[in-house]
C-alpha cells in the first residue's frame with residue numbers, strides 16, 4: 094500500500110465535489126421556494142453537452158458556461174411554469190424532462206463525442222493560495238471549483254440573511270401566508286426555480302469543461318443529478334449541511350480511486366459504483382436516526398443526540414404542492 | 421377610517437357565499453360579525469382584505485371607492501386581516517414571521533424589527549420570545565404575533581376571523597384587552613365569530629349574517645334573544661346534562677406516565693365508570709391529548725398500567741383496544757379522522773373493507789346514503805369530505821363510530837361547530853351514554869364541559885390538578901385551574 098498525500102487527497106475531494114455541490118445548492122434554493130425540480134440528472138447531462146458544444150464551437154469557456162446555465166435555467170423554468178400556469182405535477186413533469194433531456198443530449202451531442210475541447214485550468218487565488226496546507230487544498234483550483242465554494246456561503250447568506258431569502262422561505266413554507274403579506278408566490282417560485290436551474294446548468298458545464306472534461310456517451314456525470322437530489326434531503330434543505338453531504342460523496346468517490354489502486358483484483362466497476370449505494374445507505378441511516386424511538390434511545394447520549402439534531406431538517410411545507418385550479 | 425361595503429356578492433361556482441351584503445364600520449369601534457358556520461363571514465372578510473376577489477359590489481374607504489385586488493393592496497389602504505386558518509410560517513422564528521412582508525430591499529434591519537416587535541408586545545401586554553420558532557407558540561401566541569405584525573405594517577382596520585377558537589381563557593382576556601386598547605387608539609376592529617358571548621362581551625356594534633345575507637344589526641345594549649333569532653331564524657333549545665348513574669369500571673389508568681405533546685403526562689391515576697361523561701379541560705397540549713391516546717392504545721405509557729373494563733391492556737395496540745369497544749376520534753377532522761380527497765362512499769367502503777377482494781360499491785353507496793340520512797349530513801355520497809362544512813364532517817365522523825361502543829374517546833368533538841350542531845352532537849352522544857358507554861372528551865369550551873359532563877378533569881402541564889363534579893365548581897374556578905392558579 095502506498096502512502097497518501099493528505100493535501101492532494103483533500104484538494105481532490107474539493108475539486109471533485111464542485112459540480113455536484115453546485116447542483117445541490119441550486120436545487121436547495123429551488124426547493125426552498127417550494128418547487129421540486131426532479132429533472133436534475135437530465136439537466137446536468139444536457140447542459141454538460143451544451144456547454145461543451147458551445148465552448149468547442151466558439152473557443153470560449155465563458156460561452157460554454159453561459160450555454161450550460163441557459164439550458165439549466167430553461168428546463169427549470171419549464172418545470173415551474175407547467176406547475177404554476179397549468180397545474181401539472183412537478184414530479185411528473187420533472188421525471189419526463191429527465192428522460193427527454195438525457196436522450197436529447199446524446200442525440201445532439203454525437204458529433205462532439207471524444208473531441209478535444211477547452212478546459213478550465215487552475216486559477217489560484219492570489220495571496221490565499223500561498224497559505225501552507227490551506228492554500229493548495231482550498232485556493233489553488235480552477236474558477237468553477239472556487240465558485241462552488243463561494244456559493245456555499247453565498248447561498249446560505251442569501252437565504253438566511255436577506256429579505257429576498259426570507260421571502261423564498263416564506264413562499265416555500267406557506268404560499269398563502271406569503272400572499273397575505275403582499276408577496277407574489279408565483280413570481281418568487283418561478284424566479285428561484287430559474288435561479289436554482291442556472292446553478293444546475295453551471296454544474297453540468299463544470300463537468301464537461303473542468304472536472305470530467307470532454308463529451309461522450311457516457312460522459313461520466315450520469316447519476317450525479319440523483320445524488321444531488323438526495324443531498325438536498327441529506328442537508329435538511331440547508332445549503333451548508335448539503336455542502337457537507339456533497340463533500341462526503343466526493344470523499345467516497347476519491348477513496349474508491351485509491352482503493353482501486355490498492356486492490357487491483359477487485360473489478361474497477363465496483364469502486365466506481367460503490368459511492369452511490371453508500372450514499373443512499375447513509376441517507377437511510379439518517380432518516381432512521383430521526384425517528385422518535387431512536388431519539389428517545391439517544392436521550393442519555395448528548396453527543397449522539399446533538400449529531401442527530403444537527404442532521405435533521407424539515408422539508409419546506411409547501412414543497413412540490415400542486416397549485417389549485419384558478420377559481 | 422370609515423369602511424363601507426355595499427352590495428357585496430361572492431359566488432364560488434354555484435355556492436353563493438355572500439349575496440348582497442351591506443356593512444358599515446366606524447373608526448375607533450369594535451364591530452362584531454356574528455353568524456353560524458357557513459354563514460359567509462370568512463368569505464366577506466377575505467373580500468374586504470383583498471385575499472379573494474369579489475364577484476361584484478363596492479368597497480368605500482372614507483367615502484371613496486377603492487379597487488384593490490390583493491392583500492398587499494388592501495394593506496396599503498390600511499386593511500389587515502388575521503385569518504381563521506393561521507397563515508404563518510411555523511419553522512421560521514417569531515421575529516422572521518414578524519418581518520416577513522415588512523422587509524424589502526437589500527437589508528433586513530433585524531435589530532430595528534426586533535426592537536419594534538418587543539415594543540409592540542409590551543404595549544399590548546403580549547410576551548413573545550422573538551427567537552423561538554413560531555411553530556412552538558400556542559394558537560393564542562401566534563395570534564398575538566400576527567396582531568403585532570399587522571399593527572407594525574400600518575393596518576388601521578384590523579379584521580380578526582374567529583380569534584377565540586382554540587385559545588385559553590387567560591389568552592382571551594389578554595387579546596380582548598389588547599383589542600380594546602387598539603380601538604381606543606382610533607383604529608377599527610372587526611371581530612368575526614360564531615360565539616355569541618365573545619362578540620357580546622367586546623363589541624360596540626354587531627352585524628349578523630345568515631346564509632350569505634345580513635339578517636340584522638344591533639348596537640349596545642344587546643339582546644341575546646334577538647341575536648340568537650337573527651343567527652338561527654329560531655332559537656335552539658339548550659341541551660341538559662342527563663346525570664347518568666355510573667356503573668362498573670370502564671377505564672382505569674394506574675399511575676401512568678408518558679411522553680408526547682408539549683407536556684407529556686405524569687403520574688396520572690383515573691377511574692372512569694360505565695355511563696359516565698367526563699370532560700377534560702386545560703390549555704391545548706397540557707396532557708389531555710396524551711391521556712386520550714393512551715386510553716385508546718395509540719400511545720404506550722412509559723410507566724403505569726392501563727385497564728379497559730376489567731382487562732389489563734398495558735402495552736397492547738389500538739386494534740386490541742378497538743376489539744374491546746374503544747373508539748377514538750381525533751380533533752383534526754381532516755388530518756387524522758377523515759381522508760382528504762375521498763368521498764363519503766369511499767369512506768364507507770374503507771370502513772367495511774373486511775375480507776372481500778373487490779370493493780362492494782353498491783353496498784358502500786347504500787351505506788353512505790343511510791349514514792347521510794340518519795346523521796343529517798348536508799352532502800351527497802359523492803361529496804369529497806373536505807367539501808363538507810365542519811359541522812357536517814363531525815356528523816360524518818360520528819356516523820363512522822361503532823354502533824355500540826363501550827368507551828368513546830373524543831378530542832374536541834365540537835370544535836368550530838355552531839350551537840345547533842353542538843346540541844345535535846351531544847344529543848347523539850347522550851344516547852350512547854344512556855346505553856352505558858363511557859365518554860371521555862376534551863374541550864376548550866368550559867361552558868360545554870359544565871353543560872354536559874358528569875365529571876371534569878383539569879390538566880395543567882401534564883398533571884391532573886382537579887377532578888370535580890360540575891355542580892361543585894364553576895367556569896371561573898376551572899379557568900383559574902387551567903391557568904395553573906389553584
Ligand SMILES: Nc1ncnc2c1ncn2[C@@H]1O[C@H](COP(=O)(O)OP(=O)(O)O)[C@@H](O)[C@H]1O
Pocket residue numbers: 432435436437455456457458459460461462463464809
Ligand atoms: N374557496 C371556496 N370554494 C367553494 N366554496 C367555498 C369556499 N370558501 C367558502 N365556501 C363556501 O361558502 C360558504 C361560506 O363559507 P365561509 O365564509 O367560510 O363561512 P363562515 O366563515 O361564516 O363559517 C360555505 O358554504 C362554504 O362551503
Ligand SMILES: [Mg+2]
Pocket residue numbers: 461462463504581582
Ligand atoms: Mg369562517
